[in-house]
Amino acid sequence: MAYLSKKDQRGYIEFSNFPIDYNDGDVAVYENVKDLTRLYPLKPMTNLIVLCNAGDMQLCARERTMKIGVGDVLVCPPNIRIDNCDFSDNFRCQILCLSDHIIQALLRDRIELWHHAIYVNQVNVISMPTVSQEEFGFYYAIIHSKLQRTDRQAPYEILQALLRALLLELCFLLEDLHGVVKEHKLSQGKLLFNRFLSLISTSKIKRQPINTYANQLAITPKYLTMLCLKYSDKTASEWVSQYTIEEIRFYLRNTELSIKEISAKMGFANMSHFGSYVRKHLGMSPSEYREKK
Numbered sequence: 611m612a613y614l615s616k617k618d619q620r621g622y623i624e625f626s627n628f629p630i631d632y633n634d635g636d637v638a639v640y641e642n643v644k645d646l647t648r649l650y651p652l653k654p655m656t657n658l659i660v661l662c663n664a665g666d667m668q669l670c671a672r673e674r675t676m677k678i679g680v681g682d683v684l685v686c687p688p689n690i691r692i693d694n695c696d697f698s699d700n701f702r703c704q705i706l707c708l709s710d711h712i713i714q715a716l717l718r719d720r721i722e723l724w725h726h727a728i729y730v731n732q733v734n735v736i737s738m739p740t741v742s743q744e745e746f747g748f749y750y751a752i753i754h755s756k757l758q759r760t761d762r763q764a765p766y767e768i769l770q771a772l773l774r775a776l777l778l779e780l781c782f783l784l785e786d787l788h789g790v791v792k793e794h795k796l797s798q799g800k801l802l803f804n805r806f807l808s809l810i811s812t813s814k815i816k817r818q819p820i821n822t823y824a825n826q827l828a829i830t831p832k833y834l835t836m837l838c839l840k841y842s843d844k845t846a847s848e849w850v851s852q853y854t855i856e857e858i859r860f861y862l863r864n865t866e867l868s869i870k871e872i873s874a875k876m877g878f879a880n881m882s883h884f885g886s887y888v889r890k891h892l893g894m895s896p897s898e899y900r901e902k903k
Contacts, residue, residue, distance in 0.1 A: 637773070638707035639754055654692075656707045659780070660684040661738075661746050665701035670694040676735055681743045683736040683780070687728050689843040704750045708773070714856045716774040720781045722811045727784040729842045730804040736783055749776040802827055803837045806846070810853045815877035817854040817887075820846045855891045862900045869896045 638656065666679040670693045671686055678684050686692065688710060714721050727733045738746065753772050809823055810816050823846065824831040835846045842849070854876065861872045873884035873896075888896045 636709045636712040637757070637769070639750075639757060640705040640707065654686075654707070655688050656709055657688060657713060658684065658686040659706040659708065660686075661704045661743070661750065663702045663704060663747070665698035667698070667701050667703070668694075668696045671734060672732060674734075678735055681738050681740070683738055683746065685728060685734060685736065685780070687842070704747070704754075706750065706753070706776075708777075710852060711856070712773070713777065714852060715859065716770060717777050717781065718856070718860065720778065722808065723781050723785065724777075725807050725811075726804060727781075729807070730800050732841075733784060736780070738783065742779065742783060745779060746776070749779070799837050800841065802829060802834070803841045806834060806838070807849070810850060815875075816857055817850060817877055820850070823850075851891070858888060858896075859892075859899075862896060869900070872896070 660678070660683065662678045662680055662682050662684075664680060666677060667684075668675065668677045669684075670676075671690050675694070676684070713724065717724050749772060753769065753776070756769050756772070805827060806823060809826060820831045820834060824834045827834065831846070838844055838846045838849060844852075858872065858876060861867055861875065862869075865872075867875065869884075870881060873881050876884065878884035878887065885895055888894070888899065892899050894902070
């Protein structure tokens with residue numbers, strides 16, 4: 611699987627004046643959520659996964675008022691404005707913050723389900739069965755423990771395995787509790803956005819002009835980007851880039867294909883163009899990224 615090694619972190623999570631307990635660029639953890647009230651409205655550039663352990667919290671996100679209680683998990687994608695938060699006196703929670711990159715890398719084979727649930731169905735609150743609450747708590751405790759080790763640095767592969775297991779648990783819950791996307795229940799806009807994500811995910815060559823995807827959907831590129839911004843706060847081009855760069859990471863790190871073969875497989879006209887694209891997004895050449903373990 612295409613994982614990001616710890617020394618490849620390039621600041622994918624950014625918190626301005628945000629008192630985080632741990633933050634390495636792709637993963638952050640935080641527990642004392644009541645301290646954040648002075649920072650609202652909050653618009654974090656990361657995915658928030660919040661498990662309520664005690665009490666309850668009410669907040670406004672995506673222009674909807676939501677309430678989470680004991681055993682509920684709040685999932686909030688990046689760049690969503692969070693406001694009007696109100697906590698009960700005994701409120702206690704655990705927060706895991708993950709960059710888009712690490713989620714896509716860890717959920718490579720399940721990412722379409724995640725994107726459909728979070729961006730298309732706009733699932734924000736998952737009510738977890740008791741056994742799932744306990745398991746989520748265990749995952750968080752182990753992850754937190756690994757991150758806080760001072761005697762020796764835990765291998766990053768262990769952390770990645772734990773994070774993938776936790777994310778898979780959430781995917782199974784999303785599938786069980788909310789089912790697959792039922793297209794006949796979607797608005798026309800959500801239906802088109804859903805199909806756009808599916809087109810990118812299933813396309814052999816993901817890096818294609820937005821016109822190509824728009825034509826397949828029988829809409830204009832401008833309208834496609836408008837829908838993407840409406841439902842995900844990302845442009846159509848940003849979605850294509852996100853899928854493309856994770857595909858490149860995977861082939862560079864997990865296959866024996868030559869860089870020339872990867873370049874051709876990804877649909878680049880020549881090696882020079884491929885090299886420039888990789889440098890722009892990964893900060894180094896394809897060969898440097900492959901060699902940097």
